[in-house]
Amino acid sequence: MQGVNIKELTAKPEKLASGHRSCAGCAFPIIVRTILAATDDDVVVSCATGCLEVTTTIYPYTSWNVPFIHNAFENASATLSGVIAAYKSLKKKGRIKKPVKFVAFGGDGGTYDIGLQSLSGALERGEDFVYVCYDNQAYMNTGVQRSSATPRRADTTTTPVGEARQGKIEWKKDLTKIAIAHNINYVAQASPHNFMDLLRKAEKAFNTKGPSVLIVLSPCPLGWKSQPAMTIKIAKLAVETNFWPLYEYEHGSYILNYENDNPKPVSEFLKTQGRFKHLFKKGNEMLLKEIQDKIDERWRQLRTLCGKK
Amino acid sequence: MKTEVTGAQAASIAMKHLNPDVVSAFPITPQTDIMMEFGQYVADGEVSTDLILVESEHSAMSAAVGASAAGVRAMTATSSAGLALMFEILGVASGSRLPIIMNVVNRALSSPINIHCDHSDSMDCRDIGWIQLYSENAQEVYDNTIIGTKLAESVKLPVMVMQDGFINSHCLQNIELLEDKKVNEFAGELKPVNSLLDFKKPVTIGPLQLTDYYFETKRQQSEALSDAYKDYIKFCREFAKISGRSYDYVEEYKLKDAKHIIVALNSTCGAVKDVVDELRNRGEKVGLLKIRMFRPFPYERVFNALKKCKSVTVLDRSESFGANPPLMSEVKNSLSSAHVIINSVIYGLGGREFTEEDVKLIFNNMIKGKKVKHYAGCRE
Structure with a gap:
């Protein structure tokens, strides 16, 4: 797999076929296809309830050309643990010989919130699998309700903008750090706009012994109130403004994957999306500044962790 | 072979004889004795089971679903609040037609919290699509677990084997055990229709079914329970031949x-x-x-x-x-x-x-x- 170029990638068999029902401009098909292209071994997919599951498995059709299981919202990791145990048992008996890779996909609701316990359990047990969170920053499948991954001030259907309150009050949970706190070997943040970086990270995750976690920003035109054609640009802006830094945690070390001496202001990212529209109204300058300050503070912390001055 | 065991031990010995590929477990009183005993079998190499010690009963049932969907024999055990926490996934197991075997040590449900026996836990799950077998004593726990496994795998439905918490699970009783070989011959080998580990025939398990298919799936599930009714008596008769113990509904x-x-x-x-x-x-x-x-x-x-x-x-x-x-x-x-x-x-x-x-x-x-x-x- 090492050093694969884009041309070779396009020749690989599609593990998630086209024809599924995800929205125009949805980022997760790109994320899923890129990640699954990162291994040539047989792979089993476990998927939490959410947009990815409902848009790809409408009976009697399926978009999955690889074995796939959906159990419930909060248990993609525990379910996959069962599949891995079955594999180990059959391998011990010599009834299966080839190496098999295991990957779980969940949205931010199924990962940061309701599925966190199941994920934490599987990480602690050291299951040999890759967990991928496609983070679109709210419960999009049920109609854009806030999750613990929703950024502060985002307008969602449960944190609407009103006279007394302007969007979500709380800051986004830092799941990447929570994953790292399990002392596993590989955790990374990625973005679909840089798919070679995503591919490389997925490859690393598949080849790491024990659990790995990839958290991938997944722009959602429906929930972010953005233009479908802008998905990749918005993902890029998220990285360029340090809203979504690209970094890895590998065997105890932090590695920064993207750095700009003069990062763009976060407003460049926020203004592409209707969910932050209220922040640009007169009188809300402080709300915007507060977000910029937090991003700057977190960026400094991350740089320190990565050994930069 | 006569031996003196508790009801909990009877369950774990039956599990040992059936040698499941995967067992998932989370401790709860009074089920704990089953899993402690089974954990010892794993430690001593008496079973080839891959034992997953999960962080909740919800994950115990979820892992059992994953294992069973991968086409292997999967078991777990629980009581009371543990069964209640599993409830959502009990329906996934039966709806996905997965022959999981679970010993339930009956215990009261909260609130107020109480660790002693009543049947409110398993009765609350009576309409979730699992076969339910109740056991008077340790002998029946052992026998029901063996017959239940054959039945589950025959009709592709999960089965719960109940016993009374403490009264049965913690009381020593004399029971008759069968030889491993006889149990294995009786239960046979699990032959899954689909498996997540069959890469020549990739399957999607747990799809979305809407107004156009869900109803038929549920009807088939109901008909499978009718099949279980017919098969049960057949297997009881077969079991009588190897054990000398005759059972009925x-x-x-x-x-x-x-x-x-x-x-x-x-x-x-x-x-x-x-x-x-x-x-x-x-x-x-x-x-x-x-x-x-x-x-x-x-x-x-x-x-x-x-x-x-x-x-x-x-x-x-x-x-x-x-x-x-x-x-x-x-x-x-x-x-x-x-x-x-x-x-x-x-x-x-x-x-x-x-x-x-x-x-x-x-x-x-x-x-x-x-x-x-x-x-x-x-x-x-």
Whole structure:
């Protein structure tokens, strides 16, 4: 797999076929296809309830050309643990010989919130699998309700903008750090706009012994109130403004994957999306500044962790 | 081979003989003894099982679903709150037609929290699509687990084997074990239709079914339970050949000419049998109908067993708040065309003692045509 170029990638068999029902401009098909292209071994997919599951498995059709299981919202990791145990048992008996890779996909609701316990359990047990969170920053499948991954001030259907309150009050949970706190070997943040970086990270995750976690920003035109054609640009802006830094945690070390001496202001990212529209109204300058300050503070912390001055 | 074991040990020994590929477990009183014992078998290399020690019962059932969907024999065990936490995934297991085997050590549900026996946990799961087998003693726990495994894998439905917490699970009893080889021959090898580890035929398990397909899937599931009803008796007969122990949907204890009959589940049946013997010695025509299979429910068998008697008292160790209690409700349904007096007694909630004296009082009131109190052993 090492050093694969884009041309070779396009020749690989599609593990998630086209024809599924995800929205125009949805980022997760790109994320899923890129990640699954990162291994040539047989792979089993476990998927939490959410947009990815409902848009790809409408009976009697399926978009999955690889074995796939959906159990419930909060248990993609525990379910996959069962599949891995079955594999180990059959391998011990010599009834299966080839190496098999295991990957779980969940949205931010199924990962940061309701599925966190199941994920934490599987990480602690050291299951040999890759967990991928496609983070679109709210419960999009049920109609854009806030999750613990929703950024502060985002307008969602449960944190609407009103006279007394302007969007979500709380800051986004830092799941990447929570994953790292399990002392596993590989955790990374990625973005679909840089798919070679995503591919490389997925490859690393598949080849790491024990659990790995990839958290991938997944722009959602429906929930972010953005233009479908802008998905990749918005993902890029998220990285360029340090809203979504690209970094890895590998065997105890932090590695920064993207750095700009003069990062763009976060407003460049926020203004592409209707969910932050209220922040640009007169009188809300402080709300915007507060977000910029937090991003700057977190960026400094991350740089320190990565050994930069 | 006779041996002295607890009900919990009987469950773990049956599991050992069936040598599941995957067992998932999370501790809860009074189920814990099953998993401690089984954990020792794993540590000693007596089974080839991959044991997953998960962080909750929800994950225990989720992992069992994953393993079973991968085409291997998967088991777990739980009690009370653990079963309640699994509830969502119990429906996934039965709806996905996965033959998971689970021992349930019956314990009261919160609130108030209570660790002792009643049947509110498994009764709350009676409509979730699992086969339910109830066990009077350790021997039946062992036998039900073995028969249940064959049944589950034959009709592709999950099965729960119940036993009373502490009363059965922690009491030493003499039971007859079978040789590993005989159990394996009887249970046979699991032959899955689909497996997540079959890469030549990739399957999507757990898809979204909307108004156009869901209904048919549920109907097939219901029909599978009817198949389980037919297969169960067939497997009981096969099991009798290897064990010498004959089982049926129900056990009819001195019912032939009985005028007054108690219907019950699990360990209480032992006490009722003793009282039946004593009253029979005094010439009273009394008997016991023990229900072994609660789901699917043997309506016809219950009707035939009870239709000729004068009065029936159904003992329920759980409430169905605002409705007839679960066992009473089914017995009443079975007897809708018979002219039999039916009394309902709730007893033993939260492990409240229920003695032979209590049983005697119920029988005496039935015999004398007096009112049978709805709550036995409960302060007014």
